[in-house]
Structure formats: C-alpha cells, structure tokens
Amino acid sequence: MKKKMLMLVTALMALAFLSAKADVEQWGRFEVALSGPTNGNPFTDVQFSAKFFQGDDEVQAAGFYDGKGVYRVRCMPDKTGTWHYVTQSSSPSLDGRTGSFEVTPARGSNHGPVRVANVYHFAYADGTPYEELGTTCYAWIHQGEKLQETTLRTLAGSPFNKVRMCVFPKRYAWNTNEPELYPYEGIPPQTWDFTRFNPLFFRHLEQRIQDLQNLNIQADVILFHPYDGGHWGFDRMPAVSDDLYVRYLVARLASYRNVWWSLANEWDFMKFKKESDFVRFGEIISQNDPFHHLLSIHNGSLIFNDTLPWITHASIQNGMAVESPASAELYRDVYRKPVVYDEVKYEGDIPLRWGNLSPQELVFRFWNGVVAGTYVGHGETYLSPDDVLWWSKGGVLKGQSPARLAFLKKVLDSAPATGIDPMERWQNPDIGGKAGQYYLIYFGKSTPTTWKFSLPRSPALSENARFKAEVLDTWKMTITPVPEDFIVHKVTSYSFEDQEGRSISLPGRPYMAIRITAL
Amino acid sequence: MKKKMLMLVTALMALAFLSAKADVEQWGRFEVALSGPTNGNPFTDVQFSAKFFQGDDEVQAAGFYDGKGVYRVRCMPDKTGTWHYVTQSSSPSLDGRTGSFEVTPARGSNHGPVRVANVYHFAYADGTPYEELGTTCYAWIHQGEKLQETTLRTLAGSPFNKVRMCVFPKRYAWNTNEPELYPYEGIPPQTWDFTRFNPLFFRHLEQRIQDLQNLNIQADVILFHPYDGGHWGFDRMPAVSDDLYVRYLVARLASYRNVWWSLANEWDFMKFKKESDFVRFGEIISQNDPFHHLLSIHNGSLIFNDTLPWITHASIQNGMAVESPASAELYRDVYRKPVVYDEVKYEGDIPLRWGNLSPQELVFRFWNGVVAGTYVGHGETYLSPDDVLWWSKGGVLKGQSPARLAFLKKVLDSAPATGIDPMERWQNPDIGGKAGQYYLIYFGKSTPTTWKFSLPRSPALSENARFKAEVLDTWKMTITPVPEDFIVHKVTSYSFEDQEGRSISLPGRPYMAIRITAL
Numbered sequence A, B: 001m002k003k004k005m006l007m008l009v010t011a012l013m014a015l016a017f018l019s020a021k022a023d024v025e026q027w028g029r030f031e032v033a034l035s036g037p038t039n040g041n042p043f044t045d046v047q048f049s050a051k052f053f054q055g056d057d058e059v060q061a062a063g064f065y066d067g068k069g070v071y072r073v074r075c076m077p078d079k080t081g082t083w084h085y086v087t088q089s090s091s092p093s094l095d096g097r098t099g100s101f102e103v104t105p106a107r108g109s110n111h112g113p114v115r116v117a118n119v120y121h122f123a124y125a126d127g128t129p130y131e132e133l134g135t136t137c138y139a140w141i142h143q144g145e146k147l148q149e150t151t152l153r154t155l156a157g158s159p160f161n162k163v164r165m166c167v168f169p170k171r172y173a174w175n176t177n178e179p180e181l182y183p184y185e186g187i188p189p190q191t192w193d194f195t196r197f198n199p200l201f202f203r204h205l206e207q208r209i210q211d212l213q214n215l216n217i218q219a220d221v222i223l224f225h226p227y228d229g230g231h232w233g234f235d236r237m238p239a240v241s242d243d244l245y246v247r248y249l250v251a252r253l254a255s256y257r258n259v260w261w262s263l264a265n266e267w268d269f270m271k272f273k274k275e276s277d278f279v280r281f282g283e284i285i286s287q288n289d290p291f292h293h294l295l296s297i298h299n300g301s302l303i304f305n306d307t308l309p310w311i312t313h314a315s316i317q318n319g320m321a322v323e324s325p326a327s328a329e330l331y332r333d334v335y336r337k338p339v340v341y342d343e344v345k346y347e348g349d350i351p352l353r354w355g356n357l358s359p360q361e362l363v364f365r366f367w368n369g370v371v372a373g374t375y376v377g378h379g380e381t382y383l384s385p386d387d388v389l390w391w392s393k394g395g396v397l398k399g400q401s402p403a404r405l406a407f408l409k410k411v412l413d414s415a416p417a418t419g420i421d422p423m424e425r426w427q428n429p430d431i432g433g434k435a436g437q438y439y440l441i442y443f444g445k446s447t448p449t450t451w452k453f454s455l456p457r458s459p460a461l462s463e464n465a466r467f468k469a470e471v472l473d474t475w476k477m478t479i480t481p482v483p484e485d486f487i488v489h490k491v492t493s494y495s496f497e498d499q500e501g502r503s504i505s506l507p508g509r510p511y512m513a514i515r516i517t518a519l
Helices: A002-019 A145-156 A199-214 A239-253 A275-288 A330-335 A359-371 A401-413 B002-019 B145-156 B199-214 B239-253 B275-288 B330-335 B359-371 B401-413
Strands: A023-025 A030-035 A048-054 A057-062 A070-075 A081-089 A098-104 A114-117 A121-124 A134-136 A162-166 A184-187 A191-197 A218-224 A259-264 A314-317 A339-343 A431-434 A438-442 A450-452 A454-456 A466-473 A478-481 A486-490 A495-498 A503-505 A512-518 B023-025 B030-035 B048-054 B057-062 B070-075 B081-089 B098-104 B114-117 B121-124 B134-136 B162-166 B184-187 B191-197 B218-224 B259-264 B314-317 B339-343 B431-434 B438-442 B450-452 B454-456 B466-473 B478-481 B486-490 B495-498 B503-505 B512-518
Touching: A030 A081, A030 A098, A048 A070, A057 A070, A057 A239, A070 A081, A070 A239, A134 A339, A145 A199, A191 A199, A191 A239, A199 A218, A199 A239, A218 A239, A218 A275, A239 A275, A259 A275, A314 A330, A330 A339, A330 B330, A359 A401, A359 A431, A359 A438, A466 A503, B030 B081, B030 B098, B048 B070, B057 B070, B057 B239, B070 B081, B070 B239, B134 B339, B145 B199, B191 B199, B191 B239, B199 B218, B199 B239, B218 B239, B218 B275, B239 B275, B259 B275, B314 B330, B330 B339, B359 B401, B359 B431, B359 B438, B466 B503
Parallel strands: A023 A098, A134 A162, A162 A218, A218 A259, A314 A339, B023 B098, B134 B162, B162 B218, B218 B259, B314 B339
Antiparallel strands: A030 A070, A048 A057, A048 A081, A081 A098, A114 A121, A184 A191, A431 A438, A438 A512, A450 A503, A454 A495, A466 A478, A466 A486, A466 A512, A486 A495, B030 B070, B048 B057, B048 B081, B081 B098, B114 B121, B184 B191, B431 B438, B438 B512, B450 B503, B454 B495, B466 B478, B466 B486, B466 B512, B486 B495
16 A cells, blocks of 8 residues: 555656746756656666657667666756757657756856867867866775765865866775675675666766856766776676667767767776777767767777767876877877877876976976967876875865966966967977967977077967966966057068067076967 | 770780780789770779689689770789789679789799888898988889989999889979879879879889889878969868778789788878868778888877877888987886887088088987887988979989998898897887897997997896997998907896996997897
8 A cells, every 4th residue: 555655656757847948047957757667677788768859850778777666867968949859769658758948048058068179278178278187086985984075075166167076986196995885785895786787876976066067067977997906896797788888878978068088097907898999989989978978998008099089088097198289299190189188197296207206396287288279188196194195086275286287277378279280290290379460489498598589480379479478387376468569570481579679588497388368 | 996996905905914824923913904884984984803712712802994995903922833813893894804824933132011020120021121321212113214214323333122103293493394204184283183093104113113123222102282372273172072082093003912001191281181080091091002001190299199000100200219229218117019210301501401411410310229229211302403303303322321321221121120129118128139139339420439249138038147248430431351250248236247248349439339249
C-alpha cells in the first residue's frame, strides 16, 4: 500500500513538472525527469533519450538513469524562444513524452560555453572573449566537504577561470586518502559493478561543476588518469565499461555549459590503455555530445595526435616548451588550433623537479606562452604538514605566482578581443599582439636598459601611425606609462621605427615587458 | 620504305634486348623497352605497365612513353636471384610480353634506397646508417651543361649526401634565364601541350639523378614550386595535368634508388593549389610508387599536416626552430617521424634576411639540430657578378660552412648507428646521443670555461660506467682528447656524475662541444 502511494505521488510530481512551462536561460540547463523501470539493471537495460527542437533546429541528447527509478535527459538550449521535446525510450513508460519550455536570454555572467575563436584562441558562445588562465586541482572534489568549500573560496578570489579536475579519485604521493564517494556500486577498494554507477557520486560531481560555473570558472573534466595504479582499478576497466562510463558522463554533464572534456591526464602513462582507446573515447564524445564542448587530451611524455579533427585544442604538458616564446609558438603551426600548455611544472618545493619551480620561473613561463599566442596552466606544490597540496587537493594558495597571474590576467583582459598572436612568427618571437593595434614585448630573464622603438612590418602598420607605450614590471606588478608618444615610419623592408629613432628606457631588471597601443 | 625499315630495325633491337638475360644489381634498375603505337597521343592513350615478380613477391610498376614509339617500364628489384616480368597494356603490341633477369648482390657503394629507421632517423635498405646532410640547388639542372658539370664536381668534393632540386624550371631573383629544355611539347614560354611530355627533358633529369647516385647523393626531387609565377604556368596547370605529370614522374623515376619525393617547395605559397591538391598528389605517389621512396612536403609559412600516414618524414622550413636544441626537438614529438629542417635560412650576403646568415650562424643551427635528434639542410646565397648563387644554380661553394659541415659529418659518421636522440627530452635539450654509450653536448653561443661531468639518468647508464671525453671546437674543427677517464655514480634521481666530481675545462669560446664515449 505504501509503495503504491509512493508511485502515485511520483507520477503526480512528474505530471506537475511536465505541465509547468519552465523558464530556462539560453545555455542554461533544461531537464526532463521521468519515472521509469527499476527492475533489471536500469543503467544498461533501458535506452532513454530525447529530441529537443525549435523549428528545424534540433539536438538529440542521451538520457541517463539517476537511481531510485528516476530517468533524466537534459538540454543546453542555444537559442531563445519556445523549445519542444519528445522522449524516446525502449521502455514504454519513458517513450513519447512531449513538452515545451521557454528559453530566455542569457543574463549576467552567462555568455554560453567556451568555443574556439580565431583559430588559436577562445571565446564564449556569445562572442565575449575568454582569456584562458587555468589552474590544476586534480582531486579537489574527492576531499572532505570543508576542504572543498575552502577550495571554492580560494578559486573565487583567484585569477583562474579554468580548473583541471579528475572524475575518478586519485591515489598518488600526498594523496592517499580514500574519497568519500565512489563512482560505482561495490565494496571499496576493488569490488565494483562497472555496470552500476553511483548516482550520489555523479550528483556531487555535478554540484561541484555547477559551483565552478557560479564562479565563472570552466571545469576541464579529466575522464581517465593513471593515478590509480590499480588501487581501485578505474584505470584498467574493460573497454565495454570504459565506453559505458564515457557515455554516462556525457549524458550527465553535457548540459553544463562550463564543461570541457579532457580525455585523460598523461594518457600515455596509462599502462592498460592503447592510443586507439583514446581515439575511440574521443569519437564517442564528439558523436554524442549534443553541445560540442571543447575536447582535448593531456600527455605524459608522448604527445597525442592533436591534428585529429575532433580535438578542439592541444592540451600539452611540456615545461621546456614555454622556457622561450620561440619554442612556445611552434606547436601552433603544427596544430592550427589553440595551444594550451596545461602543465609546465609547478610552483612549489617538493623534491621532484616537476614541482619545484620558483614563482618567478612559473610567471616567466606564462609570459613566454602569452606573447607566443598560447595559454599556460598554473599548479602549486608546496609541501604542507597536512599533505594538502593545491595541485592535488585544493585548499588555499600559498605561492607568489597567483598575484602575478592576476596582474597578467588584467593585461590580457584589456588586450584585443581577437587574442594575442605572434607578430612575426619564426623571426621575433618575443613580440605578441595584434598588428597595427597592440604589441606586447617580453624581455624575460634578460635585463636590458633600453629598447629601440621598432615594430615588425605588417600590412596593418602604416606610415605615421602613432602609439603610446607603457613599461610593465611583470613581477612587481607595476605599469609605468612612457610620457611621449611614438610615430613610426618604414625603415627597412622588415621594420617600422620611431621617426625620431627614440628608445624606451628600461630598469635593467628581469621580467620586464613593454605594452604598445595604437592611438 | 625507309619508315618500314626503321620499324623492322627497332623491332629486332627490342627482341635482342628481350632475349638477353640482363644482369642487374639489387636495387639497380632493370628496364623493359618495347616498341608500340605512335598514333594518337601515346602519353595518354596507351596504358602500359608490368608485373615484376620473384616467387610470391611481386611489384606492379607503371610504364611510360619515351617518345619515338618506345615504351619503357622499370623495376628496382629488392632481392637477388631470378626475377620475371609480364607486361600489361591496352595495346596488343605491348601486352603480355614476358621475360626474366638475374639480380646480383649490391656492390660497392650501393646500399639500396634510404628508408626511415629508428623512428627519427634514416638508414639504407641494407641497414647501413645514412646520416642526412643535405644542400639545396633548386635549379641546377636547368643551367648550361658546363655549370651543371661544375656543380657535380663541387658536390663530389662536399660533405653533402642529399640535394634538393626542382623538376620544373625556376624563375626568381638571380635566376631569370630560360632553361635549355622544357618538360612539355609546345612553344616557350607559355604555349604548352600538358598532355605531351618532352622525353628529352626527362631523360636529362634522369641523367642528373644518376650522376648524383654515382656520387652517393640522394636527389630530393621537388615536384611543384611557386617560383614560376605564371611565367611558364607549370605552377597553375589544371588538376588533370598535375596528376598526369605526377604519374609520369613516378613511372620514370621510381627505379632510381636515390630518389626522394618532395611534393613541393613552399607548398602554401602556390596560389593556384589547395592543401587538398597536395594530399591528392601524396596519395597518388604512395599508391603508385612500387618502391616506396621517402615522401615529404616542404612549407612556406604554413606547415603541412605531416602526421598523414604517407608522409615519411617532416620536411620543415623554419630557421628559428634550430636557433636552440630546445626548439628543434619539439617537432619530433609531434610527428614521431624524422624531422629534417630542409631550410633554416642560408649562409650568404643577399639583402634578404633568409639569405644572409653568417657561416658561424648556419653551422650553429646544424649543431642545434643534431643534438636535438633532427637533421638540418644547407644553402648558400653569396652574391656573384654572374648571378650564379649556389642555392639556385649550383656552381662552386664560396662559404665557410661546408668545411665545418664536413667536420660535423665525420662526427656523425662515427656516432652510434642508430642515430643521435635527445638524452633528456624537455629537460636538457643540449645533450644528444645514445644513453650509456655516447653523448654529444653542445654549448652553442655560450662560452663556458668548465663543464661538470654529469649525465642524465637512464636505465642504460650504470654505476661505475667508464667514459672517455673529447673537447670539440666545431668552428675551428679540432678534437682534443681529455687525458683522464671518468667513472660515474648516481648522485641524484636525475643524474650520474663523475665519482671524483671532476669537470672538463673549456676554452671560453663559443661553438664548443664535448663528446663522451663509453669505454
């Protein structure tokens, strides 16, 4: 009797839900939740999806089982106005359900998902530039509730607008604690039913992604990683389980506009996976994500074939590549896609060389990447008595680079909306900007006392163009305007110089830059 | 009557040829020449090919029309012993002709064609290492006979074992003279029948390739280039003519063991071609070259997608990339193929910055490339009253780099046969070699007076391993042995150092290197 009552209430609630014309923002999340079968294994036995459409525009989205008889399917509508949907299912109780909803214009900080823009850069779907500045907290969602809240507060006060984070828990140096939730039904640490997901785990993941969205931070969601080492075995599931997991994740997360897919961290360090496995995962996602989120894969020592068409940007680990702009820019030409150096070693003091950069060195690498027209990722590995290292667990930032990266972020936010590109590829790699309009010249570790005002030739640069200049101390975080303006003329077939041949004085310190802006 | 007599003689000669059991060396060239139809357009109307086989091994080779009723089809047999052939043709007189020939072992300097070896390197088909050291004489075969002979003599006395050279003539600064031969029937400079090749032109090309083979020099044959600018129009033929030309060239040249295919020079500067055209050419060659010669494509400012499977090695123009080993090694990881920097700017004194490197700078770039596990190409552009610049026309070498490159070649020839690889990618790019056996440390423009004996960790490096060391002055071309031996032990998890902590003295000059060899 009790059970029957419960079913009735559920059915009434579903009806109430369906009859309401829910309002949702453009690029918000609209969800259809239905009651369906609980017998057998609902995760694998029941096909459930929906078509969402507005006129001729339609998207096909896979649904998922969320436990306790509830099935959900979600849409991230990319247009305002009235949308309709119709469900499809192998179960009659979930099939052919229809409804409609109103999509209102995006408001506030909602600019839609991030897309590739101008070949090498990013922008939100509404055209607002997105100047990528990421950090790394691989296992922050697997720590205690209090630490997670601390991490969110830290992020809120940081310059970072992307976080790399793992779905699966991590077991590695300074991170050997068990997580509070596991992705599968089973008995920790090794007895899992890979055909039955744990909805609580994924709802928690979703909540954390939503928390980041509320802070305008992109979640670079890492699907696989080697830092399991067989402890739980999520790094060595059979292919059929891998695929089921990838599909389940896409069905759950694709409606979150701040999601980026990262197929793996250090893909080539996963001993039980082949390169072709990741190609398969990438194809599954690119064919099943109705909203086409950014999609990449991060390397250990073997770089993936990032020329594959479904890879939206190169996610590179290579600290050396950003030791000079000349190196940093090279991958751009190969991939013709945005290059994000997601791992360039970390600011910290652990005894391993990948985690003991000085803050100066890390900031130096960011600036090299920036003037080369690429993006660089932050990480922090300062030893701590409680083993809470930002790179793995989150918590608070202790380093000196974040303040400098906030300074850099301000510079980027006032740069041309189309992004910074190398001004003379393969010739003068230390100058990035937008020809004729904007130049950033970075001097790195050299300590010049003067810089002759000279800009590389470009069709966009004309005789008598007038510029103002500022001297930036990227470490001390100061911006000092140069009092006089500069007017250029063509001097050689390669350069335009100040008509009076003037130079700009520099203080003879490292980490200086000059910013030049057309008047 | 005269014509009939001529036909009879030709037929008898063909018969005589066929009845002889010609001996040919392994990787030599066996040719079947037959008389066939002369009516219509033999270049396009007649299909002619042959199957060459030895037991179950067989190759299918396209034949070609060589003018005056003669059809040829060629084989580069890769095995010794008795081979057989049977011709196939749309013309009965050329169809079903059979014969056999004996293939004798390769002798002397015949080591077969060059292949990719050890992922990033090259070797001859018989396993002999091939240490690539190329130069560039784009239009040397289009100059007068005397100058061509001078070029061959210069090459004979040079360290170079590859020449980049164009099939089509070149029209560019310092090269505006008309060639003596044209590839098509027609009226120079613009009226061509692209369906009728000029056999004399191609026989001359073949002779020059054979001349290079006799000098043990590879011919990197450039199929298309933009230095026509519409003067002859070979840079803007219709697609059907392009394809006919590519097939004709493959039919003629594939039996020359020293041929490499370079689809284009500066492919992206060819305004009348799209990227997809070059993909098509590459596919035609890879499907029709029975002997699988090396195949690449050289860029202007847009690098081709060298990850495509039929591209055997990356042929890169980028001078900046070899300004440091740290940059030079990056493309290796992307392509997982040999990286050949075929154009890194030239030693010379022309007013254009791509042609006025000092000899020191060019040699510096070679050494950067070498320790990074890549290969670098030479070119020379010294102004001359007769407009004979080596890079374009050949002639004699005037620069100071070739002697230093001969010194480098000697170093390479005594290096491990498997090639030089970076010893610690993304960490210490200035050290190349073979772990545990051989190390080359290059100091470039820095001027150290001492170097602490320290080698990067490797499974191939063991406690108490003993080494000898030599100090190389790469500019002065001296090799100075260090009197004492060095015995290493593990000092950190990253390095092995001399047990007594000793250093090697250096003279404080630029362009020094240290060579370390296991004892």
